[in-house]
Amino acid sequence: MKIGILGLGLIGGSLGYDLRSQGHHILGISRRESTCQRAIALGSVNEASVNMSLLATAEVVFICTPIGLIVPQFKQLIEHLSAATIVTDVGSVKAPIVQAISPLWQNFIGGHPMAGTADSGIEAAQRDLFLGRPYVLTPDTTTPTTAISVLEEIVRSLGANIYYCQPEQHDRAVSWISHLPVMVSASLIAACMDETDLEVLQLAQNLASSGFRDTSRVGGGNPELGVMMAQYNRQALLGSLQEYRHNLDELINLIEQENWKALETKLQSTQQARPDFVE
Amino acid sequence: MKIGILGLGLIGGSLGYDLRSQGHHILGISRRESTCQRAIALGSVNEASVNMSLLATAEVVFICTPIGLIVPQFKQLIEHLSAATIVTDVGSVKAPIVQAISPLWQNFIGGHPMAGTADSGIEAAQRDLFLGRPYVLTPDTTTPTTAISVLEEIVRSLGANIYYCQPEQHDRAVSWISHLPVMVSASLIAACMDETDLEVLQLAQNLASSGFRDTSRVGGGNPELGVMMAQYNRQALLGSLQEYRHNLDELINLIEQENWKALETKLQSTQQARPDFVE
Known part of the structure; x- marks a missing residue:
């Protein structure tokens, strides 16, 4: 052919x-x-x-x-x-x-x-x-x-x-597992950069290990690619970001309220759900 | 000895x-x-x-x-x-x-x-x-x-x-590079679990790859360890979470406003900053 x-x-x-x-x-x-x-x-x-x-x-x-x-x-x-x-x-x-x-x-x-x-x-x-x-x-x-x-x-x-x-289903699926992670991960690096005590910042840089490495990887990737995702998949990505923010706020509230039982239940559910996405 | x-x-x-x-x-x-x-x-x-x-x-x-x-x-x-x-x-x-x-x-x-x-x-x-x-x-x-x-x-x-x-400096540093990533990563898994279209959820699970794997890893870890971090480092972690939320909101706003130039600048800064933490 x-x-x-x-x-x-x-x-x-x-x-x-x-x-x-x-x-x-x-x-x-x-x-x-x-x-x-x-x-x-x-x-x-x-x-x-x-x-x-x-x-x-x-x-x-x-x-x-x-x-x-x-x-x-x-x-x-x-x-x-x-x-x-x-x-x-x-x-x-x-x-x-x-x-x-x-x-x-x-x-x-x-x-x-x-x-x-x-x-x-x-x-x-x-x-x-x-x-x-x-x-x-x-x-x-x-x-x-x-x-x-x-x-x-x-x-x-x-x-x-x-x-x-359907094209729209594809775009929602990749916003969850590909485009949202980039924004989540970039925000992590950006937040760390905001530390105003330079000794703490330097210590954080020295102590950063595999947990930070993995969580920050896609947020430290190609900026043009990140913009492209946001530009072409804007609607689906914004939907995912709002849902993400909702879940983040829930975690923050549990920690503020020292509701350790509910926090543990939440972290148990994410631990159980992850293998449905990746081994 | x-x-x-x-x-x-x-x-x-x-x-x-x-x-x-x-x-x-x-x-x-x-x-x-x-x-x-x-x-x-x-x-x-x-x-x-x-x-x-x-x-x-x-x-x-x-x-x-x-x-x-x-x-x-x-x-x-x-x-x-x-x-x-x-x-x-x-x-x-x-x-x-x-x-x-x-x-x-x-x-x-x-x-x-x-x-x-x-x-x-x-x-x-x-x-x-x-x-x-x-x-x-x-x-x-x-x-x-x-x-x-x-x-x-x-x-x-x-x-x-x-x-x-100082002990307080240590606790702030590890809240940035160890405890915050757990909450950021767990929120990612939790948000994806909220997808209501089961076909999209299943597709997301099938398409999830290295980006999702790395970003979700520590959020799918030991729940007791996550609770322990939040419990013993509550004050520093809450500070990091507020700063993180602030940066996330900034990204969401840039995408809502279709301010692609500013989004690219932001993603360039995170790309540049990451090697200060991990190779």
Whole structure:
């Protein structure tokens, strides 16, 4: 099958490796000629171009640009495609993308592979990136079943675990387990920075260990990524943040009231619930 | 030197291993005869007894009981000690302990080795547990310098990094980097549990990955330990929680106002600050 990949970064490049190794013919598009050449040299794609017309013969196209470029790039892309072409994206927020693209393209299916590394760019691309990882697909009731079957088979061939849901459900789920943790964790670092006794601050820095390391990790991550999450998933994230604040206030009240029995019950419930999310 | 260890759990047992291997004669006290026998069999102590009179000849005594028992056990202990005996404890909160014991014992120095594992009890004790770890000591201006020197040399021999500070400074520092993270992290799990759409909740559970795993880890830990932190370090923890809530509200406001520039600046500052705490 001829498969197009628009955007040759970590995700696009990694898709190329896996799909090409299964015998598909991979057509890559990048805005930079140097990236095109590099993707060919690395073996991630068979052909590459800065010109979207290369994708005219593609049967399936993955849009793998940064999230803010997915819709604008798609709008440039459609003039080059035949109507039968199945288009999907890999953006980490789904509702705004699906709302923008679905009315323009019947064979569009929103997608979100939950895989990545701390690095980015074609050099960071790797084989088997999606193996054993979740991959969300958000077709709607009007999506042709053939398109769903074709995409599902490709995604399954990556070794990913497929989840189907509505775009809004996806966005709420990732706001809980991915976007809310970033804000919770960043607030922890910000609060510590507010300590006014410099001896205490320095002592805290010296004593910080695995508990602080883990809880602060995602709050010390890429700021642009954090802003992107908030920007594209604003509504769901604000809902999660309000619920979080409510739970935080409840804990504060229990400690103020020295209600140790209720605090223990609360901490028992979080201890019991965590394994439902992660081992 | 004859060194007493009151409480033969993870910390007391591990201290025994290291100090005994340096040639000290270790006298252990446990409330259970079976623990005494086990500590001798494992080689953590030279002698052990359920009777505190065994410590009559000890030159230094480490109180290694759970935090709630430190002061009551010390009060039982003093009738058996000579006034020259140096007493220290390993409790994770310092001000309430130092305030209770210092007026009763001139040669008392509060201590807190920042080391541990997820396990507890004499079976969990291990050699070199304190190697390269922080160890806080909180003598005050009236503590005899001889006592400080003797304890410092013992702690240094464990390979620990010693930090001196006031008890209140210690308690504020650990509220930032140890106790606040537990409450922040528990609130995250509790908030996610409040999702009312069961399909979204299940999806969140299926999609949760390393970000959620790390941010939720300490909030899914031992509930009794969490309550203990809140109970004994209540004042400092409430201060940290208020500052945290303030920073969380600021983030929520920036997202509500779609002030992406200010949000990015905030997330840049937390990204920059984190390496001051942990590599």
